[in-house]
Amino acid sequence: MSKVIRREIPLLLVSFSAILMILDYFFPVPVLSSSAKLTNEWVVVIAGFSLCLGATDLIIVNTRRIMRKTPGSGYALLIIISFLLTLLLGLSSPMTKHPAFQWIYDYFYRPPAGTLYGMLALYLVSAGWRAFKIRTFESVIMLVCAWFLIMANAPIAAVVWEGFPSIGKWIMDVPSAAGWRAFYIGAAIGTLALGLKVILGLERGALGE
Amino acid sequence: MGAREVLRTLERLDSRYLFVLVFIVTAFPLVFPLGIPVKISAPVQKSYDAIEALAPNSVVLIGDEFSAPSWTELGPSYIAVLKHLIRKNIRLVFVSFFSAEAPAAFDTMIKPRVDFAKLKYGVDFVELGFVAGGEAALASFASDIQRTLKVDRYGASLSELGLTKDLRITHFSLVVELDPGAHLSEYLRQLQAPYGLRHISITYGVTAPAYTPYLLAGQLSGMLVAIRGGAEYELLIKEPGVAVSGVDGVSTSHVLFAICLVAGSFLSLVNRLLSKEGKGK
Amino acid sequence: MFAAGRIAQFALLILFFVFTGLGIWLGRKGKKFEVRKLAALDALEEGVGRAAEMGRPVHFNPGWYSLDSVEAPQTVAALSVFDRLAHLCARYNVPVIVTLIRPDVIPVVDGLLRNAATAEGRPEIYKAENIRFLSPEQFAYFGGVAEIFAREKPATSVLMGGYMAYSLLVAELGYRYGAFQVAGTASWHQIPFFVAACDYSLIGEELFAAGAYLSKDATLLGGLFGQDVCKLTCVAYVVVATVLWLLGSDLFVKLLKI
Numbered sequence: 233m234s235k236v237i238r239r240e241i242p243l244l245l246v247s248f249s250a251i252l253m254i255l256d257y258f259f260p261v262p263v264l265s266s267s268a269k270l271t272n273e274w275v276v277v278i279a280g281f282s283l284c285l286g287a288t289d290l291i292i293v294n295t296r297r298i299m300r301k302t303p304g305s306g307y308a309l310l311i312i313i314s315f316l317l318t319l320l321l322g323l324s325s326p327m328t329k330h331p332a333f334q335w336i337y338d339y340f341y342r343p344p345a346g347t348l349y350g351m352l353a354l355y356l357v358s359a360g361w362r363a364f365k366i367r368t369f370e371s372v373i374m375l376v377c378a379w380f381l382i383m384a385n386a387p388i389a390a391v392v393w394e395g396f397p398s399i400g401k402w403i404m405d406v407p408s409a410a411g412w413r414a415f416y417i418g419a420a421i422g423t424l425a426l427g428l429k430v431i432l433g434l435e436r437g438a439l440g441e
Numbered sequence: 442m443g444a445r446e447v448l449r450t451l452e453r454l455d456s457r458y459l460f461v462l463v464f465i466v467t468a469f470p471l472v473f474p475l476g477i478p479v480k481i482s483a484p485v486q487k488s489y490d491a492i493e494a495l496a497p498n499s500v501v502l503i504g505d506e507f508s509a510p511s512w513t514e515l516g517p518s519y520i521a522v523l524k525h526l527i528r529k530n531i532r533l534v535f536v537s538f539f540s541a542e543a544p545a546a547f548d549t550m551i552k553p554r555v556d557f558a559k560l561k562y563g564v565d566f567v568e569l570g571f572v573a574g575g576e577a578a579l580a581s582f583a584s585d586i587q588r589t590l591k592v593d594r595y596g597a598s599l600s601e602l603g604l605t606k607d608l609r610i611t612h613f614s615l616v617v618e619l620d621p622g623a624h625l626s627e628y629l630r631q632l633q634a635p636y637g638l639r640h641i642s643i644t645y646g647v648t649a650p651a652y653t654p655y656l657l658a659g660q661l662s663g664m665l666v667a668i669r670g671g672a673e674y675e676l677l678i679k680e681p682g683v684a685v686s687g688v689d690g691v692s693t694s695h696v697l698f699a700i701c702l703v704a705g706s707f708l709s710l711v712n713r714l715l716s717k718e719g720k721g722k
Numbered sequence: 723m724f725a726a727g728r729i730a731q732f733a734l735l736i737l738f739f740v741f742t743g744l745g746i747w748l749g750r751k752g753k754k755f756e757v758r759k760l761a762a763l764d765a766l767e768e769g770v771g772r773a774a775e776m777g778r779p780v781h782f783n784p785g786w787y788s789l790d791s792v793e794a795p796q797t798v799a800a801l802s803v804f805d806r807l808a809h810l811c812a813r814y815n816v817p818v819i820v821t822l823i824r825p826d827v828i829p830v831v832d833g834l835l836r837n838a839a840t841a842e843g844r845p846e847i848y849k850a851e852n853i854r855f856l857s858p859e860q861f862a863y864f865g866g867v868a869e870i871f872a873r874e875k876p877a878t879s880v881l882m883g884g885y886m887a888y889s890l891l892v893a894e895l896g897y898r899y900g901a902f903q904v905a906g907t908a909s910w911h912q913i914p915f916f917v918a919a920c921d922y923s924l925i926g927e928e929l930f931a932a933g934a935y936l937s938k939d940a941t942l943l944g945g946l947f948g949q950d951v952c953k954l955t956c957v958a959y960v961v962v963a964t965v966l967w968l969l970g971s972d973l974f975v976k977l978l979k980i
Contacts (some may be wrong), residue, residue: 254735257725258724258725258728258731258732259723259724259725265584266477268584269581269584269585269588272574272577272578272580272581272584272589273588273589275574275577275578275581275582276572276573276574276578276581276589277579278574279573279574279575279578280573280574282573282790283541283573285826286788286824289825289826289855290825290858292825293828293855298672300851302851303851304854304869307866309693310783311543311857315760318907322545326595326615328544328545329547329548333545334545334548334549337509337545337546337549338549341509342509342512342549342550344861344862344865345508345509345510345859345861346509346510346512346513348510348861348864348865348888348891349510349511349513349861350513351891352887352890352891353463353467353694354456354459354460354463355456355890355891355894356698356890356915357460357462357463357698357701358456358459358460358894359890359893359894359897359915359918359919360698360701360702360705360918361454361456361459361701361702361704361705361845362456362705362897363705363918363919364702364705364706364918365705365706365707365709365710366707366709366710366898371706372504375702375703375706377704377793378699378702379702381650382695382698382699383695383696383699385646385666385667385669385695386691386692386695386696386699387477387478387479387480387669387672387688387689387691387692388475388477388695389692389695389696390478390480390695391477391478392890393861394690397482397693397722404649404650404653405653405657406531406815407654408650408653409650409654409657412650412651412653413654413911415651415910415926416654417953417956418926418927418953419908419910419927420954421738421952421956422927422930422949423875423947424735424736424738424739424742424952425742425948425949425952426795428743428945429741429746429941429945430890431573432743432746433446434746434941456894456898510861510887575791575792576792622886623911645911647911647914648911651910651911
């Protein structure tokens with residue numbers, strides 16, 4: 233594919249769309265509003281296609297794995313079978329309400345998803361035991377703040393001492409909120425810088441370069 | 442085994458002992474409820490008040506970004522808020538922009554637990570399903586609902602459903618956003634900032650500190666955090682359920698975590714001092 | 723002409739664009755910008771050396787987001803780090819296993835690994851089967867990674883990019899298998915987990931700075947300088963606004979609402 237099609241046209245499209253959306257936000261001009269609305273609608277359609285792209289990639293990658301008989305290719309076969317079965321059942325009438333589809337969701341997907349998410353609690357405690365080491369004055373402050381925040385979230389702490397929820401709330405509302413505000417401002421500035429690089433065609437990460 | 446050896450062994454304790462401890466400490470109150478009183482926090486009270494203040498037949502947008510793994514932390518809050526909204530005869534529009542799984546999760550985990558029987562589909566509530574496109578889809582939805590979505594989740598035309606026929610973003614009195622994917626900023630950017638829509642967020646414990654600035658600035662009208670938020674809301678609507686029964690476990694596991702934090706730090710400090718002392722000798 | 727209440731926002735936008743553009747322009751003109759030492763990046767060589775001594779592979783994951791998502795810059799920054807890691811692994815003759823959540827990253831990772839192996843004169847380091855797309859579902863991905871860690875026992879694990887809930891699972895998994903861990907993310911909700919569980923971390927914008935630092939790209943470095951000037955401007959504004967507020971004037975607050 234020529235460089236113009238692969239690189240220049242996508243960059244032009246991105247720059248144009250970015251400038252259009254920015255101008256629409258600041259200047260309530262009918263032609264800008266309608267163009268921006270149309271652009272947003274196209275994004276919705278394209279995003280729908282990209283979901284299919286993800287599914288297609290899944291099939292292609294796992295099929296290759298099966299054909300090359302790489303270690304774990306048995307799992308690749310299982311992935312493809314599960315994917316196709318779930319897709320077909322999900323598309324069966326009534327869509328996503330077929331009893332078999334709901335059965336798969338309830339008994340094959342939900343339990344492991346919930347279980348693995350629940351493991352976070354175990355790993356959190358293990359990381360807390362192991363990783364918090366008092367080495368500097370700042371780490372002592374962090375430990376004290378962490379203690380009060382944890383106790384503020386535990387209903388039993390309020391029964392033991394009313395100071396726990398009050399101090400925990402103060403930490404959340406004052407120093408923690410201040411830190412997060414700074415984080416948001418920094419992130420917003422980073423996003424603006426990225427936006428400028430996108431408009432100027434300097435940001436090519438999305439093209440895989 | 443000398444004391445130093447014991448301390449070193451404790452510092453390097455196999456995580457699996459801690460896992461067993463967490464299990465015992467969390468499961469114990471489920472079997473033997475402790476009945477620890479739960480104080481209603483300000484963000485949850487504000488959420489309740491925001492819904493209480495809604496007039497009957499108001500329309501509320503539910504940003505249903507729910508998923509299976511988020512059941513434990515967000516499920517009880519979601520159900521309690523829905524029960525409250527239904528009790529107040531509020532009309533509901535369900536839509537997701539970030540979680541393709543949300544409609545399926547709603548069918549299997551939420552609908553069986555909330556009484557939708559007295560509600561008429563198309564008049565009292567509508568499910569718009571998942572709209573691909575993330576924040577761009579949200580922006581498009583906000584600017585023109587009928588242009589973005591021609592049909593609902595079941596293929597019925599929005600122009601034929603009573604609730605969505607002439608629906609505009611400004612008709613929504615409140616947005617209740619479920620937040621497993623940390624997308625509150627997108628909702629605030631596209632719905633709160635340009636259109637002034639009031640927001641309530643049902644969110645994880647890990648994201649709550651980051652949303653405190655929004656709460657303090659008034660951009661967020663209320664917040665329900667994890668299962669504790671669910672328990673508080675269940676108490677407020679006077680329908681104690683899963684969250685209230687599980688919140689004792691929150692207390693015990695949090696206390697265990699706090700102890701582990703301090704004990705682990707203390708052990709590493711003591712062992713470091715003892716080894717320095719040993720080297721000094 | 724302007725939408726109501728957005729004049730100040732527009733003015734700030736233009737000002738920040740000017741600062742960032744100036745930084746990029748200066749970078750392209752040859753001005754050298756220094757980024758402070760990032761310990762996590764220096765630790766990459768230590769990690770690869772460790773893997774070489776132990777005769778075990780290095781594991782890498784570029785995060786949750788695909789190259790077409792809003793958070794793609796995190797993935798791009800992660801791939802810059804991977805480029806350096808791949809060169810180090812090739813130099814030290816250490817196999818690198820890349821586990822992926824998004825299939826669209828496969829060709830980029832493949833290209834980077836192949837190029838690094840060729841550039842370092844170690845083409846045998848490149849093995850297509852070491853680039854493993856596991857699953858787009860984060861917990862299913864974790865199951866796959868757990869199996870890889872149990873079987874291959876990597877000596878070093880590098881986790882860079884945007885992350886979701888599975889970050890702590892993978893980091894703790896690495897710890898349990900004794901891996902040396904270097905992580906970096908701008909996903910604010912996962913930063914604490916990496917800081918707690920890994921040996922070295924890049925926090926927030928340090929990940930993007932890593933991309934600039936390693937690639938030495940003038941545009942990226944200049945852009946970073948411009949962003950820092952924008953941040954200093956915000957700090958100055960907030961300080962002046964706070965002082966004025968304490969003195970009884972909300973002028974600077976009202977200015978932002980114009």
